[in-house]
Amino acid sequence: MLRSLTIRNVALIDDLTVEFGPGLNVLTGETGAGKSIILEALMLALGKRAAADYIRTGAEKAVIEAVFAVQEVPQCLAESGIELEEGHLFFRRELYRQGKSLCRVNGHAVPLSLCREAAEELVEFLIQGEEQALLTPAKQLAVLDAYAGLGRLAGEVERLYRRWHAAREKAAAAAGAARARAREADTLRYQIAEIDRAAFRPGEIEELLREREWLLNAVRLTELGARARAFLTGEDHAAVESVGEAAAILAEIAKYREEMGYYAQALREAVALIVEAARELERLTDRAEHDPRRLDLVEERLELFRRLSRKYGETVEAILRFRAEAAAALETLVREEETTAGLEAEAERWLSEWQAAAARLQEGREEAARRLERAVEEELARLAMERTSFRITFAPVAQVPNPRGLQEVEFLFSPNPGEPLKPLSRIASGGEAIRTLFALKVLTAAADKVGTLFLDEVDTGISGRALEAVASRLNLLAARRQVLCITHQAVVAARGAVHYVITKEIAAGRAVVRVAPVSGAARVAEIARLVGGSPETAAEHARVLLESDGQVTPETT
Structure with missing residues (x-):
């Protein structure tokens, strides 16, 4: 207070x-x-x-x-x-x-x-002209809810509406970006697939470059290999035989000069190395023949790398790193799509709960409206409006969901028998509206916080x-x-x-x-002023009013 x-x-x-x-x-x-x-x-x-x-x-x-x-x-x-x-x-x-x-x-x-x-x-202010606030649908709903004790349920309906509205706004914002996300996801999927189809591995480009150089020089390298093999094992030069014979001679000498045994062993090892080199040269010359088809395949592979490198990175490692980043971005987009679906589901859940709560609220309002109609008419009768008719009607709201519920209410009023019920805002005089407001205030006072x-x-x-x-x-x-x-x-x-x-x-x-x-005589004097008329009569009337309400004793002057 x-x-x-x-x-x-x-x-x-x-x-x-x-x-x-x-x-x-x-x-x-x-x-x-x-x-x-x-x-x-x-x-x-x-x-x-x-x-x-x-x-x-x-x-x-x-x-x-x-x-x-x-x-x-x-x-x-x-x-x-x-x-x-x-x-x-x-x-x-x-x-x-x-x-x-x-x-x-x-x-x-x-x-x-x-x-x-x-x-x-x-504080609630009720001043001249402010009774018009009672004539608004929102205020009339609040009065009905207060009388029926539905304030908590009405608050729940409003809370559920706010949650639904917030979830719907989030879902709408997320859905608004869905098309852009879909385009971005398609681009990422294409890039990942393109890199995966190429299937480059680290070090492969260096190998291809070496192979390309070999294939481009295959004829000359074959000739060089054949000549080198001829020097080592050919009939004219037979290096392996000459070295082998020299190793045998040194081994014989080593029987008499022990230090020559080292060289005999070294030459025997050289013979083995010459034989291995000759065999490798043979394999090389067999493989190094000019192969245009293989060269084309190598060139195509290198060209593919050049195309990808212009888009994704200058090295295989950079391309693979781009692929990993694209996969992570795609995963994020997928999660966002799932989040959007979750927000839409959440909005639907809040809407379902709002509908259930609003239905309970509407049921309670309709039951309470009948009781309030009778109570207002009885209260107005006490306020010298004995023949007044008061009714509460319901009409569907234009927008569902909303903070207030499934239907709006309107208070209808007829102060005289034979007159049709009309909206309180159109028929009630100032005094009638005030007394109606008093009646409603009295009936809802217990619930008013x-x-x-x-x-x-x-x-x-x-x-x-x-x-x-x-x-x-x-x-x-x-x-x-x-x-x-x-x-x-x-x-x-x-x-x-x-x-x-x-x-x-x-x-x-x-x-x-x-x-x-003021109190005592001063209060009697003020009440007498309000009564008006002759001072003696007014003062007597004032004392009667105060005595009837227990405010003064008969001896107060």
Whole structure:
């Protein structure tokens, strides 16, 4: 609830602090005394946009502070790291003449939008003309849900919608890139296949280059090989035989000169080496014959390498490295495709859960609507609207899914027998709309979590038995929450647990607004002023009103 409101340099207020209590707090005063300034100041403290003309003439800065006693921090503030200070929230708004504005909550600077969002969980304002808010489909749904105790399920429907929407947005973003990913994947698959078909191995190009050189010089190399073999084993030169004979001679000499045995052994080994060289030359000359077909194959292989090297790397190792990187990129793209499919499946899952929750919510709303219709008609009868008809209709929403559910509602109203039911927004007068709003507030008070209700002259245009009923219902509302009520009605003012009088005085040649609590004789006098008429009769009426509500004793004067 609202504990206190401090106002400095706002309009006609120089420095003012008002302490509020639980239950019904009434504020009264002459027309033009500045009652609306109190309301405006509280709204400014809670984030209402402001212009420089709110600042008191001659001042450069205005400050409004509102202190609330609460059980827990509103969720939006908790998400910003703001904690309670000994069970309280301190809102401070600073307005500067040059147009700058600052809002703080428990010392933390916050944007005005966050202040307004938090205020929705702390204060509900009902002022002249604001009853139109009841005429919107969203507000009417909220009223029905509050009456039916469906707030948690309605919140679940909204939460599931948000999750579905987020999943759908992600899936749509992923799908939007799917075509580009598919093109990239096709390119990578082609590149990998091209490299795999070539099947180059490390060192192969060097081998092919050597083979190519050999094939290009095959005729000359064959001739050289044949000549070398002839020198080693041919009939004319028979190097192997000459060396062999020399080895035998040296072996004989070694019998007498031992040191020659080394050379005899060396020559025998030379014979074996000459024989092996001759055989290798024979194999070489047999293989080195000119083979145009093999040369063409080698050239084709080298040309393939040159084509791939221009695209993928200058060496076989670079080409194979490109292939490994392409395979890794392709794997990532495949995973992204799987992720896209998973996001689409997730969106479908959230949609299915939303549909199930929305169906349960709709069923609960339709059942509660019948009960609320009867309850509103009974409550309006207590407010001197005995013959009013009230109905709730449902219509499919244009877009499904959505945060609110499967169908919208509309409140239909007929204040007089024989008149057709029409939308409340089209048929209800101001007084009728206010009383209907009161009826709904009374019926949903138990489920309403907002701690403070601020009413600004909403009893205007109501009189007689209906006014007595409104005052009674205000007491009922105040039993469950704090109610602040600006009023000109003596019947309502007499019901207040706390009564403040707002006056406008002239101090140092300037108008100043003052707010003071009244009790006892001062309160009797203020109620008498609201009653009007002769002072004696009005005072007597005021005492009767206060005594009937237990506010004063018969001896109070």
